[in-house]
Each structure stands twice: as structure tokens, then as C-alpha cells.
Amino acid sequence: MTTYNSVLGNTIRTVNTNPATNEYGISLSSYANYNTIIGNCITDCNTPIIDAGTGNVITNNI
Numbered sequence: 635m636t637t638y639n640s641v642l643g644n645t646i647r648t649v650n651t652n653p654a655t656n657e658y659g660i661s662l663s664s665y666a667n668y669n670t671i672i673g674n675c676i677t678d679c680n681t682p683i684i685d686a687g688t689g690n691v692i693t694n695n696i
Contacts, residue, residue, distance in 0.1 A: 685691075
């Protein structure tokens with residue numbers, strides 16, 4: 635799925651997302667404690683993020 639982050643104004647793509655997600659498509663189970671911002675993409679520990687520019691999966695650096 636592709637979601638739009640209205641705060642940063644950047645498009646992020648998420649894959650393998652759990653059914654319960656927030657408005658950014660990020661799993662609610664890990665949203666509160668594990669989100670981090672890497673460059674212009676939001677990641678969490680359970681949801682791989684694909685960089686819209688390169689197509690690469692962005693790994694977490696928590």
C-alpha cells in the first residue's frame with residue numbers, strides 16, 4: 635500500500651502490515667515505542683518500508 639505523510643509531505647510505502655494500523659499504515663502494536671525517522675521515511679520494528687525513490691527496503695537502526 636502507499637500512504638501519504640501529511641506532516642513531512644513525503645510518500646511512504648509499507649509492506650507486510652498488520653491489520654490494525656494507524657493512519658500512516660504502521661502497525662499500532664509497535665507505533666508508540668519503535669517508530670523512528672530515517673531520512674524522509676518512517677519505519678518501525680515490524681513493518682518494512684520501501685524507499686519510494688530507490689525501491690530498497692529500509693532497515694531499522696534503533
